[in-house]
Amino acid sequence: xxxxxxxxxxxxxxxxxxxxxxxxxxxxxxxxxxxxxxxxxxxxxxxxxxxxxxxxxxxxxxxxxxxxxxxxxxxxxxxxxxxxxxxxxxxxxxxxxxxxxxxxxxxxxxxxxxxxxxxxxxxxxxxxxxxxxxxxxxxxxxxxxxxxxxxxxxxxxxxxxxxxxxxxxxxxxxxxxxxxxxxxxxxxxxxxxxxxxxxxxxxxxxxxxxxxxxx
Amino acid sequence: xxxxxxxxxxxxxxxxxxxxxxxxxxxxxxxxxxxxxxxxxxxxxxxxxxxxxxxxxxxxxxxxxxxxxxxxxxxxxxxxxxxxxxxxxxxxxxxxxxxxxxxxxxxxxxxxxxxxxxxxxxxxxxxxxxxxxxxxxxxxxxxxxxxxxxxxxxxxxxxxxxxxxxxxxxxxxxxxxxxxxxxxxxxxxxxxxxxxxxxxxxxxxxxxxxxxxxxxxxxxxxxxxxxxxxxxxxxxxxxxxxxxxxxxxxxxxxxxxxxxxxx
Numbered sequence: 001x002x003x004x005x006x007x008x009x010x011x012x013x014x015x016x017x018x019x020x021x022x023x024x025x026x027x028x029x030x031x032x033x034x035x036x037x038x039x040x041x042x043x044x045x046x047x048x049x050x051x052x053x054x055x056x057x058x059x060x061x062x063x064x065x066x067x068x069x070x071x072x073x074x075x076x077x078x079x080x081x082x083x084x085x086x087x088x089x090x091x092x093x094x095x096x097x098x099x100x101x102x103x104x105x106x107x108x109x110x111x112x113x114x115x116x117x118x119x120x121x122x123x124x125x126x127x128x129x130x131x132x133x134x135x136x137x138x139x140x141x142x143x144x145x146x147x148x149x150x151x152x153x154x155x156x157x158x159x160x161x162x163x164x165x166x167x168x169x170x171x172x173x174x175x176x177x178x179x180x181x182x183x184x185x186x187x188x189x190x191x192x193x194x195x196x197x198x199x200x201x202x203x204x205x206x207x208x209x210x211x212x213x214x215x
Numbered sequence: 216x217x218x219x220x221x222x223x224x225x226x227x228x229x230x231x232x233x234x235x236x237x238x239x240x241x242x243x244x245x246x247x248x249x250x251x252x253x254x255x256x257x258x259x260x261x262x263x264x265x266x267x268x269x270x271x272x273x274x275x276x277x278x279x280x281x282x283x284x285x286x287x288x289x290x291x292x293x294x295x296x297x298x299x300x301x302x303x304x305x306x307x308x309x310x311x312x313x314x315x316x317x318x319x320x321x322x323x324x325x326x327x328x329x330x331x332x333x334x335x336x337x338x339x340x341x342x343x344x345x346x347x348x349x350x351x352x353x354x355x356x357x358x359x360x361x362x363x364x365x366x367x368x369x370x371x372x373x374x375x376x377x378x379x380x381x382x383x384x385x386x387x388x389x390x391x392x393x394x395x396x397x398x399x400x401x402x403x404x405x406x407x408x409x410x411x412x413x414x415x416x417x418x419x420x421x422x423x424x425x426x427x428x429x430x431x432x433x434x435x436x437x438x439x440x441x442x443x444x445x446x447x448x449x450x451x452x453x454x455x456x457x458x459x460x461x462x463x464x465x466x467x468x469x470x471x472x473x474x475x476x477x478x
Contacts, residue, residue: 163238
C-alpha cells in the first residue's frame, strides 16, 4: 500500500499525460520533462522500497536532485527564451547551485539530505518564475493566459518551490505527526506535489489543444 | 520541547499557506492584466480595420473622381472634336478641290487635337500610379487638370515634386483631400483666383489652398454637420494625425491649411 502514495499516483497520471502529449512535441522541452517525470517516478518508488526494507534512502534523493535541477532549469530556460536571451542569468543561477552542491559534498556526508542545495535552488527557481511573469507582462503581444501551456507549467514550478521554502528552511526542526505515521512535513510535500502535477497536467492539456489547432 | 516543536510546525504550516497564497494572487493579477491587454489588443485591431476600410474607401473615391473627369472630358471635349470632324468630313464636296483640301486639313487638325486630348486622358487614367511616383507629381497632375478648365487664375507653388520620400497611405489620403477641396471650390465657391502651396518642413507636410470665392458661414456648416464633405476631411485628417485649419466667411473666400506628419 505504501507504494501507492498520493505523490506516486499524481506522478503516474502526469507521466502518462506527458508521454501521450508532449513527448512527440517538436521541442526538446517535451522529451526532457517526460524523462524527468519518469526519473521522479522511479526515484519515488525506489525510495519507498528502501524505506520498507529499512535501508537509508536520502543518498538517492541527493542523486535525484541533479536531474531535478537540470530538468527544471531547462524547462524555465525554454519558457523564458521566448522573450529574451536568458543564457547569462541561467549561467549565474546554475553556477550558484553547482557551488552549493559541491560545498555540500565537501562539508556533509552524502547520506545526509542536501537541504542547502534544495533551499538555494528553490529560491533561484522562484526568482526565474517571477522573471518569466515579468517578461510575460512586459511583452507587447497578447497571449491567452487561460490556455497558455508555458504559463501554467511555470506557475506549477512557482507554487512548488515557493511553497516549499518554509518547509525547507525548518527541515528537521518539526516532525509533528498529524494522523498515525503521517507527519506535517509529509502532508505539506504531498499538497505541494499535488499542486505541481495538477498545474503540469493542465499545461499538457493546453499544449494538446494548441497542437490540435496547429494541425 | 514537544510544545516548541508543535509551535514551529504550526508556524511552518501557516507560513506555507501564506507562501502558497502569494502565487495565487500573482496569477489573479496576471489574469486581470492579460484581460486588459486583450481589450487593448482588440481595440488596436479594430482601429487597424477601420483604417484599412477608410483607405479602401479613399481609393474608391479617387478612382471615382478619375472616372468622372474622364467621362466629362470625353463628352465635353473629345466627343465634340470628333463630332466636328465628322461634320467637316461630311460636308466635303470632292468636285471643289480647293475647299475640300481646306476642310481635310481642318479635319486633320481636329483629329490631332483629339489624339492630344486622349493622351492627356490616358495620363489621368494613371492617376493612382501617379501617387506611387510621389505625392508631388499627383498634386501637379491634379492642378494641371484644374488649370485646363481655364476658369481660374491659378497661383501654384508645389515644392513636393522633387520629394524623395513617400508614404503610400498618406499620399492617397492627401490626394483625396486635395480632390475634395478642389471639388468644393468648383461646385460651391464661384472663385476666380486659387492659390495652392505645398511644401515639407521638419517632417511636416503643409498644404494650403486659398480662394476668393463666396465663402460660407462656418458656424452654420458645423451645426449642420453635413455638406462639402467636411466631416470626411476631418475624419481622415484625424486618421493620419494631421491638423486642419479652416477659415471662411460669406463673400470673403476660404482658407484651408493642412499639416500632416510626413512620412
